[in-house]
Amino acid sequence: MWRKWEFLNPRPFACKTNTLPLRHFPMYAIMTLNQNLFIPAKLLNNQLKSTLIAQLITLTEGLPFGNVGSIIMIINIDNQKLYGKILPGFSSVLFKVNFQAVVLKIFKGEIIDAIVKNITSFGIFASAGILNIFISNKFISQDLISQQSQTLFNFKNSTINIKKNDIIRCKILNLKYNTGSIQAIGCIDDKYLGKL
Structure with a gap:
């Protein structure tokens, strides 16, 4: 589901005595993710790119994304690999969209x-x-x-x-x-x- 973690403000692994323990991983991270989007045939026009972006934001921002965490904000969309796949028997086209997002990940013990x-x-x-x-x-x-x-x-x-x-x-x-x-x-x- 994801390919890599890029940590925002990584914290050290050690902790001082008589203080709260520090986290091993940051709470927020930039992750590269992908999402399958089904676009109806009637929306296949010259504004397809903005339709894909709008649907991606609607389906992901502010919601949990599997066990990855909660997507706070989409910051980048890979525009070079936006190729659709026509599915036999369906009136929709499947797009696999790769994007980068700021993700909130909460761990047990935090x-x-x-x-x-x-x-x-x-x-x-x-x-x-x-x-x-x-x-x-x-x-x-x-x-x-x-x-x-x-x-x-x-x-x-x-x-x-x-x-x-x-x-x-x-x-x-x-x-x-x-x-x-x-x-x-x-x-x-x-x-x-x-x-x-």
Whole structure:
């Protein structure tokens, strides 16, 4: 599905003591990908190139692309290899389009910042762009007490609380790629995690 990674701002592999661990791979990368596009025969005219670009952007930008990650933006399209293939029995032409895109790739164990969208009796729902994160009560610090009447979490012996639209730092425990979004299970029961 992809041919190469070009890393944006690669980070070192070592980490200092008493700090958050640094990532081995950057969160954003430029990748060379390809996509098959089916163009109906009625759109085979002198504006075919702009039709291909529009359909490519519609099908890929802002959406997960297999297990590669989420395509943020298409930055280059290979115009020299835009040859169509007529498929017997179909009224469409198949184009295999090669392109470069900025891709958001999230890994298990990564620590990211997210915005709290909802708090329920089951836990916290947060989002970081296309990534939807659920933090179960099991993975919330024992110092936090849930108050259902106000839908917030309060710290014991403190006035600090987590409520809707707060920014939290969480660790990704598991990922699931869906058609229109990426879902994750997160944790804020660790050092340096929680409300920012």
